[in-house]
Amino acid sequence: MTPDLDYETRQPEADLASIVESFWRLQTGAVVDKPILLLPDGRIDVLFSYSPTEPLQVMLMGLGTQAEHTILAAETVIYAVSLRLLGAEYLLHTRVADILNSARPLPANFWGITPADLTSFDHFCARLSTELPKLLSPAIDARRQRLFELLYATEGALPVHELAAGAGWSSRQINRYFQEYFGLSLKTYCAILRFRASFPQLKAGRLFPEQAFADQAHFIREVRKFAGVRPKDLARNEDDRFIQFSAWPAL
Missing domain, CATH: 1.10.10.60 (Homeodomain-like)
Incomplete structure (x- = not known):
């Protein structure tokens, strides 16, 4: 990544691999807002984000079918879980057809994540690796x-x-x-x-x-x-x- 973008990712444990594609963290630099294009990548994302001017926000991103222009504000921090499609039905227990190329806000305490969980990527991954298996439906078709x-x-x-x-x-x-x-x-x-x-x-x-x-x-x-x-x-x-x-x- 470039100096104005810091990115890291981690693969899930085997018990989540059919549902969770990856955990990741992205942080922008402190100087200027950054215009970006989001590409369709076949994933559903749960994003936990905050910045010096914005409190913790949680969003569910649906599938994309086209490049989308957006702005990442300076000093934005995003912790995220990228889901495979089975995650909609068997982890989130919801349909995402209504948010194709868009997003849906989620409660600030979604999955029990608090701002304290977003100070360490290791802690974030460990916390959700423990909690998410408890939310899975017992058997996938x-x-x-x-x-x-x-x-x-x-x-x-x-x-x-x-x-x-x-x-x-x-x-x-x-x-x-x-x-x-x-x-x-x-x-x-x-x-x-x-x-x-x-x-x-x-x-x-x-x-x-x-x-x-x-x-x-x-x-x-x-x-x-x-x-x-x-x-x-x-x-x-x-x-x-x-x-x-x-x-x-x-x-």
Whole structure:
């Protein structure tokens, strides 16, 4: 990261891995507000944030389908939990279709987190690693489990009919579930996962498709659709404006 952005991340313990993708912390510098673009990345985020001028705020971020302009105020601190999609139903116990490309405020004491829990990233991760398993539904539907295992293992590369066959769940039922819970189709979600899977190669300066894109033209169209720029512009990432791309570890 750059001097005006400090970022760290941690993977969950095995008992949370099918629900929680990662814990992370982001802190901006003290000089100026930073304009950024949030990219679609296939995750649902619970954000705990504060700054010298704002008290603790908790937000649930739904899935994104397009790059979103926003401003990070100077000296903002964000602690977050990035969830896999099963987290909506089996941890949050809510649908997020109504917050596609938007967010929903949560209570300031959500999950029992207080400002004292946001002074140490180690403490934050340890606290939620203990508390979140207590909130999980006792059993995940086997079809949903198989579907998401396939989705994440293949990074959205399989067509819908193959995912449905692998999960033992009809395409029509899957798409109804995705629309009702997440506000988009399975096909669109697969495209978002393919787009996100291209981050490492683009960060390394490799501008040709290495995932399941039909050809170079298809790759360019998909990157433009989700990032608003061509692959070479995303790879250049001037001023670290694409914040998730900036945070992605270098190869």
